[in-house]
Amino acid sequence: MYDVREWKHVFKLDPNKELSDQDLETICESGTDAVLIGGSDGVTLENVLDLMARVRRYTVPCVLEVSNLESVTPGFDLYFIPTVLNSKDLRWITGLHHEALKEHGDLMNWEEIIAEGYCIINPDCKAARLTDAKTDLTKDDIIAYARMSERLFRLPIFYLEYSGIYGDPSIVKAVHQELDETTLFYGGGITSKEKALEMAQAADVIVVGNLIYDNLGEALKTIV
Ligand SMILES: CC(C)=CCC/C(C)=C/CC/C(C)=C/CC/C(C)=C/CC/C(C)=C/CC/C(C)=C/CC/C(C)=C/COP(=O)(O)OP(=O)(O)O
Ligand SMILES: O=P(O)(O)OC[C@@H](O)CO
Numbered sequence: 001m002y003d004v005r006e007w008k009h010v011f012k013l014d015p016n017k018e019l020s021d022q023d024l025e026t027i028c029e030s031g032t033d034a035v036l037i038g039g040s041d042g043v044t045l046e047n048v049l050d051l052m053a054r055v056r057r058y059t060v061p062c063v064l065e066v067s068n069l070e071s072v073t074p075g076f077d078l079y080f081i082p083t084v085l086n087s088k089d090l091r092w093i094t095g096l097h098h099e100a101l102k103e104h105g106d107l108m109n110w111e112e113i114i115a116e117g118y119c120i121i122n123p124d125c126k127a128a129r130l131t132d133a134k135t136d137l138t139k140d141d142i143i144a145y146a147r148m149s150e151r152l153f154r155l156p157i158f159y160l161e162y163s164g165i166y167g168d169p170s171i172v173k174a175v176h177q178e179l180d181e182t183t184l185f186y187g188g189g190i191t192s193k194e195k196a197l198e199m200a201q202a203a204d205v206i207v208v209g210n211l212i213y214d215n216l217g218e219a220l221k222t223i224v
């Protein structure tokens with residue numbers, strides 16, 4: 001029913017940021033393939049529940065990108081579980097996941113759960129600092145993480161995370177060429193229709209986050 005391999009565009013909403021009902025309606029009715037709810041700080045059960053209930057008024061697929069266990073709640077269409085492949089801290093690779101499965105493993109509906117192999121490139125973004133990511137990576141390093149995701153761990157999603165800055169399309173293209181089964185998500189610094197078009201040609205799915213809050217009109221033009 002929800003096949004990420006068919007998606008092209010996703011809006012990422014941050015539960016820790018304000019969005020009016022009018023703007024939320026515009027986002028949900030925009031024709032984007034999904035609304036992804038997630039952020040790297042200030043994500044609580046209260047603000048996730050609030051945003052989920054508001055997005056649920058619309059038919060757009062609604063996905064929680066889990067960033068902490070406390071804010072996981074039933075009611076989403078899908079749950080994306082990041083594992084930060086280039087983190088130097090085991091907690092963000094398998095540690096928190098192990099805790100979650102030990103506590104709640106028998107309650108999970110595995111049909112709804114999709115793992116994402118994250119590779120965080122921007123050293124200054126919050127997610128990189130939180131997870132102590134090793135971001136001084138060459139193109140070959142990044143390609144190796146992509147291969148690891150698809151061929152070794154068979155992860156359904158490889159997420160190239162430039163959060164806050166625009167990435168290098170030639171690197172994104174090179175990564176894409178490595179992937180046959182795994183869907184490539186690209187996120188970071190898409191601030192115009194031109195950038196959206198360029199990255200949409202390089203990746204399978206583009207993710208637009210901050211622009212929603214900075215300039216909603218421009219954000220709507222990224223649906224390509
Ligand atoms: C009740 C019910 C339905 C249960 C469902 C079961 C379920 C899904 C259980 C969870 C299972 C599980 C294995 C959970 C894992 C637990 C966990 C906490 C894993 C760690 C996830 C992780 C690595 C988080 C790190 C941070 C990260 C990569 C976040 C992704 C989002 C992101 C990068 C957002 C951008 O951040 P933003 O705040 O916008 O940053 P800027 O300000 O820089 O823009
Ligand atoms: O906020 P931006 O820079 O658009 O990045 C989107 C997303 O990849 C963040 O997790």
Ligand SMILES: [Mg+2]
Pocket residue numbers: 014209210
């Ligand atoms: Mg953000």
